[in-house]
Amino acid sequence: MSKYYWGIDLGGTKIECAVMQYTDDHCVLRKRLPTEGEGGYQHVLGQIKKLIDSCAEEVGExxxxxxxxxxxxxxxxxGTMKNCNSTHLNGQPLDQDLASLLGIPVRLANDANCFALAEATLGVVQDIKPDAEVVFGIIMGTGVGSGIVVNGKVLNGCHGIAGEWGHNVLEADGTPCYCGKNGCVETVLSGKGLERYYRENSGNPAVxxxxPEIVALASQGEELARQTIDRMHQQFGRAVATxxxxxxxxxxxxxxxVGNIESLYTEGREAILPHLFNPVLNTVLAKPALGDSAGVFGAAMLVK
Known part of the structure; x- marks a missing residue:
């Protein structure tokens, strides 16, 4: 019987491994290597194998x-990868290639799903509502990602896209998105989307x-910055209500x-209500507890 369960977070710049203890979910080892995606798909597979071999030597298993x-x-x-911003992965049978290379079974999930799974099973949800049946995890940063966990399991869906909230249209005549649609949630509520809105409404394309600067300016009362943040609240409310x-x-x-902005949990929460098919809002909006550990811990939880 193995003492440990393992997870790998395959990022654009780094690959991280976590080795977790079955008995108490304690992380006994975390280790990283650079992804070096510029070396191509086979090189990245080699980096993964190198990292796992190194960790196995350290933990003795x-x-x-x-x-x-x-x-x-x-x-x-x-049976191949799609929608990867690490484009060398697109079109590749990653699970089959990893299983063949490593000589063991593997399980894959989108990084946003891993975030949601970690926070549902090891993170903030256990602190505030441990009996939660359905957890929705959102990552609002440079882009927007999300995942769904039901009764402690990731929901993948028929097409493997369950939880792709970031690519629902929020503004029909909005900014073109890399996915081919216009006005996706990602183009509106990501950090880059908010920066774009501020710049385009400043009257000066060079601005x-x-x-973070926009948030600071809004707190100082700068009108356009306040307008940008107010719009964020309203559009967050519409998108989350759905x-x-x-x-x-x-x-x-x-x-x-973007999820670190305190007003999302007050003004952003209030903005949900007008679009909600219920007179009150009982869903809890929470900040994550695991920080940058969530992705790799969630990956490990896929196999526990």
Whole structure:
């Protein structure tokens, strides 16, 4: 019987491994290597094997199975990866190649699903509502990602895209998104989307403000910055209300840099109500508890 369960967070710049203890979910080892995606797909596979071999030597045990958090989705129809911002992964049978290379079974999930799973099973949900049945996890940062956990299990869906909230249209005549649609949630509520709105409404295309700068300016009363943040609240409310009307989650965990904005949990929460098919809002909006550990811990939880 193995003492440990294993997870790998396969990121664009780094690959991280976590070895977790079955008895108490204690992490006994975390280790990283650079992804070096510029070296191509086979090189990245080699980096993964190198990392697992190194960790196995340190803990004295090779894994029986490994969970992987990936920057995209394994398409159930084709058996290959899609929607990966690490483009060398797209079109590749990653699960088959990893299983062959490592000599063990593997399980894959989108990194946002891993975030949601970790916070549901090891993180903030256990602190505030441990009996939660449905948890929706949001990452609002440079982009927007999300995942769904039901009774402690990731919901993948028929097409492998369950939880892709970031690519629902929020503004029909809005900014073109890389996915081919216009006005996706990601183009509106990501940090880059908020920076774009500020710049385009400044009247000066040369104006450049980072999202943290916009937040600081809003707190100082700068009108355009306040307008940008107010719009964020309203659009967050519209977009999240749709999720609640469909899934009715017990908890929504909001991660990422934009998710750190305190007013999302007050003014953003109030903005949900006008669009909600219920007279009161009982879903809890919560900040994550695991920080940058969530992705790799969630990957490990895929195989526990």
């Amino acid at each position: 090779y894994p029986k199975i490994v969970g992987f958090g990936t920057p995209g989705t394994l398409d159930p129809a084709t 450049s403000r980072s999202f 999720i609640i009307n469909v899934l009715d989650p017990d908890v929504i965990v909001v991660g990422g840099g």
